Structures are given as C-alpha cells and as structure tokens.
Amino acid sequence: MDDRTAYLLNGLVERHYDIGRVLRFRKIKRGRQAECFELLTAGQQEFLLLLFPAAFDAAQLQYTGDLTARLGAAGFPVPKTIHASSPDTGWLAAGPQGSHLMLSTQPQGQPLEAGAWSTQNLSHLGLRLAWLHKLLSQQRPSTAVTSMDLARQLQNLVENPAPGREGVKAALKTKQLQQLIAQLVDISVECTHCWHGALTPEAILLDADHQIMSILDWGYCQAGLTYEDVVDVFLNWCVDTDGQIRSPEAQTFLQAYFSLQNTNGPPWHSAVVLWTGHRLIAALSGRAGLPRGFATILENPHFLSAAITICQSKL
Numbered sequence: 001m002d003d004r005t006a007y008l009l010n011g012l013v014e015r016h017y018d019i020g021r022v023l024r025f026r027k028i029k030r031g032r033q034a035e036c037f038e039l040l041t042a043g044q045q046e047f048l049l050l051l052f053p054a055a056f057d058a059a060q061l062q063y064t065g066d067l068t069a070r071l072g073a074a075g076f077p078v079p080k081t082i083h084a085s086s087p088d089t090g091w092l093a094a095g096p097q098g099s100h101l102m103l104s105t106q107p108q109g110q111p112l113e114a115g116a117w118s119t120q121n122l123s124h125l126g127l128r129l130a131w132l133h134k135l136l137s138q139q140r141p142s143t144a145v146t147s148m149d150l151a152r153q154l155q156n157l158v159e160n161p162a163p164g165r166e167g168v169k170a171a172l173k174t175k176q177l178q179q180l181i182a183q184l185v186d187i188s189v190e191c192t193h194c195w196h197g198a199l200t201p202e203a204i205l206l207d208a209d210h211q212i213m214s215i216l217d218w219g220y221c222q223a224g225l226t227y228e229d230v231v232d233v234f235l236n237w238c239v240d241t242d243g244q245i246r247s248p249e250a251q252t253f254l255q256a257y258f259s260l261q262n263t264n265g266p267p268w269h270s271a272v273v274l275w276t277g278h279r280l281i282a283a284l285s286g287r288a289g290l291p292r293g294f295a296t297i298l299e300n301p302h303f304l305s306a307a308i309t310i311c312q313s314k315l
Contacts, residue, residue: 008096009037013049016093017103018085020045030107031203031217032288038106046106048079052219054098055162055286061100064218065091067139067194074135077128077214079104109205109213114237117201119252121210122237126256128212129199129233133226134260136194150277151184157284168283168290176298180280183273183301195224197278198288199232220287224278227271230257234308235291243293250311258315268305276301 006025013022024040034050041047052061065081072078082103084093093101112121158177161169169177197220205214238250276297282288291297297304 005096009049009051009101012093012095012101013039013103016084016086016089016101017082019043019047019082019103029202030111030205031198032200033198033217033219034102039103047082048104048106050102050104050219051095052100052102053287054100056100056219058092058100060222061092061102061219062090064221065102067221068218070139071132071135076132076135077212078218079107079214079216107205107214107216109207111202111204112206112210114201117237117249118210119249121206122249122253123256124210124212125204125233125237126253126258127260128215129229130257130260132196132215133229136196136226139194150274150281151181154184154277154281154284155181157281161284162286165284165286168280171290172280172295172298177280180273180276180298180301184277187270187273193223193226194221195226195228196232197221197224197228199229200236220278220282222278225267225271225274227266227268228275228278230254230266230308231271231275231304234311235293235304238311239293241292243296245307245311247311247314250308251314254308254312255315258312268308269302272297272301272305272308 010022010025013019019039019041021042022039023042024038026038028036028038030036030048033056034052037049037051039047039049068078068081072080081091082105083091084103091102093103095101117125154177158169158181196215196218198217199215200217203215203217204212205216207213233253234250238246238253240246276294279288279291279294280298283290
C-alpha cells in the first residue's frame with residue numbers, strides 16, 4: 001500500500017469514526033472480500049478497517065452490520081462493528097471511488113492454512129457452524145430471495161457482465177451457464193434464511209491452541225440455504241488441490257455439524273446448485289473471483305453433491 005492511499009484512508013477514518021487519532025495504519029490479510037487494515041489509536045485501541053469495493057451493495061453491507069451486531073450480542077465470535085459518527089450513514093462510510101468503509105474492533109487470533117487444520121480443528125468448526133446456523137435461522141434476510149430471482153440475476157449478468165468481468169463468462173461454456181440457470185429455475189426453494197457466504201481459512205482466526213476466536217468476511221452474507229456454507233467448508237478444507245476427497249476430514253466435520261442439527265437428509269444437490277449460482281453472480285458482478293475448480297463443478301454439480309452425500313452416509 002502506498003503512502004498516499006494510507007494517508008487518504010487514515011483521514012477518512014478520523015473523519016467518519018469517533019475513535020481518536022490513528023497512530024498506526026498497516027495492511028493485513030483477513031479474508032478475501034475486502035482490503036483489511038489494522039489500526040492503532042492514540043488511546044491504544046486496535047481496530048480493523050474493511051475496504052469493500054464499489055461492486056458490493058451498500059444496503060446489503062448495512063444489513064451485514066446489523067446482523068453481526070445481533071450475532072455478537074448472542075455470544076457468537078464476531079468482531080464488534082463500529083457505528084459511523086454520522087447517524088445517517090449507519091455502519092458504513094464512503095471510501096475512495098465508490099468503495100465502502102466498515103470499521104470493527106480488532107479480532108483476536110490468526111488464520112491457519114487449510115492443510116494445517118487437524119480433524120479436531122474441523123470438529124470445532126462443525127460445532128461453530130451448526131451454532132451459527134441455529135442463530136441465523138432466527139433471522140430473516142433483508143430481502144427474501146427465491147431461486148427464480150437468482151436465475152434472473154444470473155441471466156442478466158451472463159448477458160451483461162460488470163466491466164472487466166467479460167473474461168469470467170468467456171472462460172465458461174455457454175451451454176453449462178444456461179443449464180445452471182435452468183436448474184436455478186427448477187429448484188423450488190424459497191431462500192428465507194441467511195448463510196455466511198464465504199467460509200475460507202483466511203476468514204477464521206484461531207488462538208495458540210487452535211480454538212476458533214473470530215469468524216470474519218461477512219460481506220457475502222445473504223439469503224440462501226445455510227447448507228451452502230457446508231459446501232464451502234467441504235471444498236476449502238476437505239478437497240485436495242488435485243480434486244481428491246479427504247474423507248476423514250469431511251466425515252469429522254460433518255459428524256460434528258450434524259450432532260447439533262436435527263436433519264439427516266439435507267438437499268445437497270439444491271445447496272450445490274445455489275452455491276454455484278451465488279459464486280458465479282459474485283464473480284460476474286465484480287465482487288470476487290471464481291473458486292478453485294469452479295468450471296468442473298459447473299460442468300457436473302451432481303459429482304460434488306454426491307461426494308458430500310457419500311461422506312455423510314458413512315457417519
């Protein structure tokens with residue numbers, strides 16, 4: 001980060017948030033959605049500044065701030081989001097070139113690469129995720145999004161990708177894109193609950209004993225099936241770079257997760273299709289890149305849903 005950018009962001013923080021003078025301003029890696037900066041004030045308080053690109057919807061980010069505040073009040077490990085000083089701006093402040101600033105207390109812990117997670121760590125993650133989904137089941141998204149709405153969003157973005165995202169569409173086969181849109185139309189599920197939307201190793205901070213301290217990256221939190229989060233965990237922690245399934249890790253995670261869930265037969269195919277649609281919309285709109293192995297999943301979503309089903313059946 002150049003000094004000019006740091007100076008600009010520092011000035012915006014001091015203007016929009018009542019935290020006093022900032023002494024240290026350092027860029028760090030905390031998730032994939034926003035640029036993150038660690039702040040230290042003259043009062044020796046530490047904060048985390050998130051800089052979301054303009055492609056993120058401001059109303060959705062405001063909802064994210066409200067939601068994480070409610071989750072934190074319920075005891076879930078999320079950083080405390082800080083209100084902007086102006087009562088009209090809520091959680092957000094205007095950043096450079098249409099971007100959005102969001103400030104929180106500094107989360108505790110450090111990220112751990114997926115390959116370094118033990119089965120015990122994954123068991124802990126399964127329990128935490130089940131707890132999160134119980135809390136999210138008590139919340140409603142800012143807008144209830146149906147599968148038909150998702151299909152329309154995707155169709156519009158396939159026809160008109162965001163500037164600079166034409167290559168995302170070009171890298172995928174038109175026939176498979178249209179098949180995905182058709183599947184989204186056919187899935188008769190109203191998505192009236194939230195899901196986290198971006199569970200990655202970078203978004204989860206652990207202490208020295210590898211206990212989960214903080215879960216970050218809430219900018220994608222939206223209406224959908226909560227089981228889409230399980231798809232994220234399965235792909236990021238339980239599938240090797242060569243596509244091989246790490247069955248012991250998957251089964252350990254799923255066993256812990258379903259020990260706190262009452263259902264035995266989640267709609268895995270629907271979850272995979274909806275996850276694929278959400279991921280492609282994020283990429284075409286300019287909010288994210290495509291996940292590893294996305295083209296293969298798009299070509300055959302049944303393979304991924306069958307892999308999760310088989311791992312669960314062995315519990």
